[in-house]
Amino acid sequence: xxxxxxxxxxCPIARSLSVVGDRWTLLILRDCFVGNTRxxxxxxxxxxxxxxxxDRLAKLVNAGVLKKEPYAKGRYDYRxxxxxxxxxxxxxxxxxxxxENVPRTEMASGEREAHT
Amino acid sequence: xxxxxxxxxxCPIARSLSVVGDRWTLLILRDCFVGNTRxxxxxxxxxxxxxxxxDRLAKLVNAGVLKKEPYAKGRYDYRxxxxxxxxxxxxxxxxxxxxENVPRTEMASGEREAHT
DNA sequence: TTTGATGCGTTCTATTATAGAACTTATAAG
DNA sequence: CTTATAAGTTCTATAATAGAACGCATCAAA
Numbered sequence: 001x002x003x004x005x006x007x008x009x010x011c012p013i014a015r016s017l018s019v020v021g022d023r024w025t026l027l028i029l030r031d032c033f034v035g036n037t038r039x040x041x042x043x044x045x046x047x048x049x050x051x052x053x054x055d056r057l058a059k060l061v062n063a064g065v066l067k068k069e070p071y072a073k074g075r076y077d078y079r080x081x082x083x084x085x086x087x088x089x090x091x092x093x094x095x096x097x098x099x100e101n102v103p104r105t106e107m108a109s110g111e112r113e114a115h116t
Numbered sequence: 117x118x119x120x121x122x123x124x125x126x127c128p129i130a131r132s133l134s135v136v137g138d139r140w141t142l143l144i145l146r147d148c149f150v151g152n153t154r155x156x157x158x159x160x161x162x163x164x165x166x167x168x169x170x171d172r173l174a175k176l177v178n179a180g181v182l183k184k185e186p187y188a189k190g191r192y193d194y195r196x197x198x199x200x201x202x203x204x205x206x207x208x209x210x211x212x213x214x215x216e217n218v219p220r221t222e223m224a225s226g227e228r229e230a231h232t
Numbered sequence: 233t234t235t236g237a238t239g240c241g242t243t244c245t246a247t248t249a250t251a252g253a254a255c256t257t258a259t260a261a262g
Numbered sequence: 263c264t265t266a267t268a269a270g271t272t273c274t275a276t277a278a279t280a281g282a283a284c285g286c287a288t289c290a291a292a
Contacts, residue, residue: 002163040239063218089209
């Protein structure tokens with residue numbers, strides 16, 4: 001199997017991962033749950049490249065997880081759809097598991113992030 | 117932020133993803149929950165390259181999610197640790213979400229897989 | 233009405249990651 | 263001795279990601 005064929009897999013877990021299993025995708029959704037809605041806000045918060053961010057947002061919109069709502073010409077809010085909101089338990093458990101099982105390693109230098 | 121710095125992130129979700137957020141990793145764990153324990157079994161079931169499988173298994177063992185138990189000289193069973201078993205709710209919700217929200221697309225040709 | 237800042241991308245090059253197949257080493261079976 | 267199985271490793275080719283710069287449109291100030 002190729003990663004790109006996951007969407008036709010018999011297993012629902014594999015199909016879920018075909019939508020949210022790419023690098024950064026779940027972190028973008030975490031930001032959505034916290035209230036971020038805009039391109040630059042995601043980019044600054046996550047630090048991924050603009051190229052990838054554009055790609056991931058497009059895929060999420062395409063999959064019906066986010067919807068793109070214009071608030072001015074050429075500017076958009078990305079908001080969770082009902083489908084997207086249904087992912088809350090996944091993030092919630094990842095939060096709990098990480099808190100319990102993945103101690104924070106020391107950083108090289110400058111601190112970042114604020115989320116929760 | 118780089119993907120490789122996620123392990124020092126303040127957010128537990130980001131730290132979780134530093135362990136299980138790589139391509140294939142959650143599918144390998146799914147196989148573990150279903151009872152697979154061996155290298156070739158994972159490889160045949162998932163179809164990822166042996167190279168990547170070796171890499172992912174090593175990372176999971178290193179992170180304490182799987183443990184490597186020899187059953188013969190040079191042969192091993194990979195089994196979930198307590199920490200690994202604690203990921204069950206994540207997979208469970210991904211299962212539910214995929215079943216509800218990600219319809220299976222048609223395949224190009226030959227069917228595969230059996231899981232679930 | 234030119235200048236500058238903001239928002240949302242796209243384009244470019246360089247580096248990593250992944251795919252696919254062949255090759256190792258060791259054990260065990262025929 | 264030959265073949266089969268298990269668990270990798272090595273190799274080359276292709277795809278994905280990082281990092282920075284560029285583009286274009288709006289708005290606000292000068």
